[in-house]
Amino acid sequence: xxxxxxxxxxxxxxxxxxxxxxxxxxxxxxxxxxxxxxxxxxxxxxxxxxxxxxxxxxxxxxxxxxxxxxxxxxxxxxxxxxxxxxxxxxxxxxxxxxxxxxxxxxxxxxxxxxxxxxxxxxxxxxxxxxxxxxxxxxx
Numbered sequence: 794x795x796x797x798x799x800x801x802x803x804x805x806x807x808x809x810x811x812x813x814x815x816x817x818x819x820x821x822x823x824x825x826x827x828x829x830x831x832x833x834x835x836x837x838x839x840x841x842x843x844x845x846x847x848x849x850x851x852x853x854x855x856x857x858x859x860x861x862x863x864x865x866x867x868x869x870x871x872x873x874x875x876x877x878x879x880x881x882x883x884x885x886x887x888x889x890x891x892x893x894x895x896x897x898x899x900x901x902x903x904x905x906x907x908x909x910x911x912x913x914x915x916x917x918x919x920x921x922x923x924x925x926x927x928x929x930x931x932x
Contacts, residue, residue, distance in 0.1 A: 807865065815839075816866040817880050822857040829857065831869065831880060839884060847889025848876035 795803075810816075811834070819832035828840040829849075843849035843857055849871065856873040863870050863877065870877045878888075887894065917923070 810865075810867070814867070815880055815884060817862050817869060818866070820860045820862055820869045822854070822860060824854050824858075829860070829869075831883075833880070834866070839880070841883065841888065845888050846876075846878065846883075847893045848874055 815837070816834045817831050818834055820829070822829050822843075823840075826840070828842060829846070831839045833839060843852055849857065852871070852874055856871065859871060859873045861870045861872055862868075867881065868877055868879045882888075889897075
């Protein structure tokens with residue numbers, strides 16, 4: 794059971810957080826723009842593409858339009874997808890777990906095409922390409 798002093802302390806912490814951090818006033822998915830749009834308590838807006846967020850990339854418009862602001866107003870929930878995001882994390886560019894973000898970063902880096910990278914690949918190909926992996930044979 795929560796005591797009155799614990800309840801008051803928690804309420805005070807929540808009010809302090811609302812004064813010091815961004816909180817969500819309104820959340821929606823704009824199908825025309827293809828963006829999730831958050832209106833913040835400061836009057837600012839924050840928007841992102843669903844494909845940039847873990848769990849939203851293959852979502853339908855119907856699934857994306859069902860957005861709820863979680864109690865406390867610091868996070869959103871896509872109940873049809875069971876996906877939640879904290880507004881502070883989103884604003885800091887964290888659109889998923891560390892592993893998911895690292896995989897996206899690696900894929901983006903591997904797909905970069907530049908004159909230098911192409912020249913290095915051609916030079917490597919003239920040398921026979923990557924060495925084959927040797928298979929250890931046990932006796």
